[in-house]
Amino acid sequence: MTTVGTTIAVANGGSCGLYSEGLVGCTGATGGFGRGGTTYGNTFVTSIPAVELATQDRLRAHGLKHSDQWAMGGPLFALEYLSMESRYPGASNPFEVWAGLGDGGYAP
Numbered sequence: 674m675t676t677v678g679t680t681i682a683v684a685n686g687g688s689c690g691l692y693s694e695g696l697v698g699c700t701g702a703t704g705g706f707g708r709g710g711t712t713y714g715n716t717f718v719t720s721i722p723a724v725e726l727a728t729q730d731r732l733r734a735h736g737l738k739h740s741d742q743w744a745m746g747g748p749l750f751a752l753e754y755l756s757m758e759s760r761y762p763g764a765s766n767p768f769e770v771w772a773g774l775g776d777g778g779y780a781p
Contacts, residue, residue: 674713674714674715674743674748674751675716677714677716678697678711678713678714678715678718679697679699679716681699681702681705681706681713681718682699682702682716683699685702685703685718686702687699687700687702687703687705688701690723692726692727694733694737695715695737696715696717696733697715697716698716698717698723698726698733698736699716699718700719700722700725700726701720701722701723703720705718708763709721709777710732710736712739712743714743717733717736717739731773731775731776732776732777732778734773734776735772735776735778738773738776739768742771753768754766754768764780
């Protein structure tokens with residue numbers, strides 16, 4: 674899924690780099706993500722600039738937790754996530770809770 678994420682990001686004008694935690698961060702994308710960003714495998718796609726993502730330790734930690742979810746669920750994780758999102762949107766989604774609501778920028 675990491676390749677899928679980077680392809681989506683680049684197709685939407687983003688550029689990708691590797692961060693110290695092993696997360697591939699694709700920044701400056703104009704689409705291909707929901708809310709503040711979307712994790713595909715080990716790739717986090719967002720519109721924020723690279724210099725800003727480099728300073729956002731908590732946001733990267735949130736993305737890494739979603740990466741762990743992808744690793745455990747495999748390709749079916751996407752369906753599991755969307756199923757939960759349809760019933761428990763946003764901050765109510767158990768996958769978002771596990772990834773850390775505050776780290777992901779969700780309001781308390």
